[in-house]
Amino acid sequence: MALLAMMIARFMVTVAVIGSVTIYFYFYILKDKSPWQPGKQPYLAWDYANRRKVLILKEPGARVSIIGQIFNQHPGVFYMNEPLYPFEMFRTLNYTKRGEYNGQVRAFLDNVFHCRFYGYDDYLTFFSHPGLTDPRYRLSSRSLSSPPLCYSHMENFTSLAAYSANCPILVPRWISRVCAREPHAVVSIASKRAPGGGLTGLIPLITSEALSVIHVVTDPRMRVWEGSLDKDTSVSFHDYAQKECAEVERELNASLSLRARDNTHYHVLKYEDFIHNVSSAAPEVIRVVDLHYLPEVRDWVQVKSGDWVEAESKRHGVPVDEWRVKMSDDQLAATERFCAFSLRKLGYKFGRS
Numbered sequence: 001m002a003l004l005a006m007m008i009a010r011f012m013v014t015v016a017v018i019g020s021v022t023i024y025f026y027f028y029i030l031k032d033k034s035p036w037q038p039g040k041q042p043y044l045a046w047d048y049a050n051r052r053k054v055l056i057l058k059e060p061g062a063r064v065s066i067i068g069q070i071f072n073q074h075p076g077v078f079y080m081n082e083p084l085y086p087f088e089m090f091r092t093l094n095y096t097k098r099g100e101y102n103g104q105v106r107a108f109l110d111n112v113f114h115c116r117f118y119g120y121d122d123y124l125t126f127f128s129h130p131g132l133t134d135p136r137y138r139l140s141s142r143s144l145s146s147p148p149l150c151y152s153h154m155e156n157f158t159s160l161a162a163y164s165a166n167c168p169i170l171v172p173r174w175i176s177r178v179c180a181r182e183p184h185a186v187v188s189i190a191s192k193r194a195p196g197g198g199l200t201g202l203i204p205l206i207t208s209e210a211l212s213v214i215h216v217v218t219d220p221r222m223r224v225w226e227g228s229l230d231k232d233t234s235v236s237f238h239d240y241a242q243k244e245c246a247e248v249e250r251e252l253n254a255s256l257s258l259r260a261r262d263n264t265h266y267h268v269l270k271y272e273d274f275i276h277n278v279s280s281a282a283p284e285v286i287r288v289v290d291l292h293y294l295p296e297v298r299d300w301v302q303v304k305s306g307d308w309v310e311a312e313s314k315r316h317g318v319p320v321d322e323w324r325v326k327m328s329d330d331q332l333a334a335t336e337r338f339c340a341f342s343l344r345k346l347g348y349k350f351g352r353s
Contacts, residue, residue, distance in 0.1 A: 053113045054212045054289050056188040057199060059251070061218035061226055061320075062271040065140060066305060068188035070282050072142050073300040074291060078182035080112060081140040084193040085133060086126040102195035106205050112187055113209060115179035117172040124170040135163045143178055144170070184291065191251070198247075200254040210265065212289040215255060218271045219348050220248045220339040221332065225323035228331075238334050245338035252342050270346065272320060278305045324352045 056068055065081055072079040087105050090096040096104065111117065117124065126132045128144075135157050139145045146153040150167040157163060179185065195201035199215065206213055224241045231240050258266045267288050274281045282301045283293040327335070336343065336350055343350065 050183070052184040052186075052212060052289055052291055053209060054184070054186040054214065055109075055202070055206070056186065056214045056216065057191055057194065057202065058188065058216045059191050059198075059218050059223065059248075059271075061223045062216040065188065066278065067214065067216060067269070067274065067285060068186065069140065070285060070297060070301060070305075071186040071291075072140065073297045074184070074286070074294060075296060076183045077186050077291075078115070078143045078179045078184070079141045079186045079188075080144070081188050082137050082190065082193070083112060083127070083187060084108070084189050085137060086123050088193050089126070089133075102201055105193070106195045106201070109187065109189075109202075109205060110209060112179075113185050113211070115176050115185070117170075117176045117179070120172055124172060124175065128167070128170040130160045130163050135160075135167075138167065138170075139163075143182065144175070149174060149178055198251045198254070199258070200250070203254065203258060206258070206266070207261075212265045212267075213258075214267050214269055214285065214289070216269050216271050216274075217255075217346060219323075220245060220342050220346075221323050221327070221335050221348075222272075222320065223248065224335045224339070225327055225331075237331055241331070241335045242338045245335070245342065248339060248342045252345055256345070268346075275320060 054071065056071075058067075068079060068081050071077050072081075084105050087096065087101065087108065091098060091101050108120070108123075111120075128138055139154055139157055142153075143149070145155070145167060149170065152166060154163065154166055191198045195205075202213075205211065224244045227244060228237055228240055255266075255268060259268075269285065274285070279301060282297070282305070286293045286297060323332075332352070
């Protein structure tokens with residue numbers, strides 16, 4: 001009996017020690033270090049007044065995503081590049097009614113800026129599945145391609161196998177809490193994916209959320225030339241140029257209206273000016289939305305921005321100034337006639353020089 005009692009006592013001591021260690025590990029290590037523990041409310045940095053919510057709106061022709069990448073290097077930024085791509089695909093595949101698209105993407109952007117991804121399970125699966133969406137969309141975000149959302153940091157895409165093994169499908173609870181840890185949020189979208197196809201459809205969201213907007217515009221002649229290379233062959237160049245210039249003017253009128261209401265949070269950035277002088281333009285882009293140009297950002301711009309611009313330019317294949325040498329005199333004259341208002345308002349010179 002004495003031996004049995006001793007064995008029972010030792011067993012209870014062992015259980016108590018294991019239990020104590022387990023409780024300590026859970027409450028003081030796992031629960032503090034893991035951002036998705038259900039019992040712990042995350043630190044919601046976005047509740048504070050100094051949070052910056054930045055929308056980068058890129059017009060056709062502003063192909064290079066380096067502007068978003070500059071913000072992505074900032075240690076306090078949660079960044080997403082082209083998060084509306086899945087919605088565009090849902091609309092194309094008729095999963096979403098065309099009349100519902102504008103409301104859906106506007107609500108989604110509002111939720112992103114508030115780190116609310118709950119209810120977007122199908123969206124996140126589509127966005128993060130390598131067989132459905134180009135992995136570069138996710139990998140272009142430091143927050144989405146680093147621990148804890150990936151097992152290790154993935155800066156570049158090497159293979160589908162490596163991507164799938166390292167970065168599991170995004171889950172609403174995880175991404176919401178990772179987003180909430182960062183004091184600032186930056187989203188970069190192409191204007192064609194915006195509600196209403198451009199700035200006009202974003203104005204209700206911009207004004208209600210007090211977003212800081214960097215509107216990246218391009219030379220209308222570049223936009224017309226690049227688009228004409230892929231246009232329907234049944235449409236003449238003149239008709240296409242007239243349609244595109246009318247669209248540019250519509251967006252410009254919305255821009256002028258927004259600037260008249262709020263020139264503190266809305267900023268127009270000429271793509272050509274930026275891309276030809278990234279090193280000197282980058283600090284101003286960061287500071288214009290009241291963020292600090294930190295050493296991490298400066299170092300990345302100095303070391304990697306040139307390679308990034310070159311790689312993106314090669315991927316798109318149409319040089320920024322190609323229109324200057326490839327447009328015929330007749331095409332140039334027609335484009336400048338249709339886009340005259342926009343060229344003057346945006347400060348572009350007429351002619352090829």
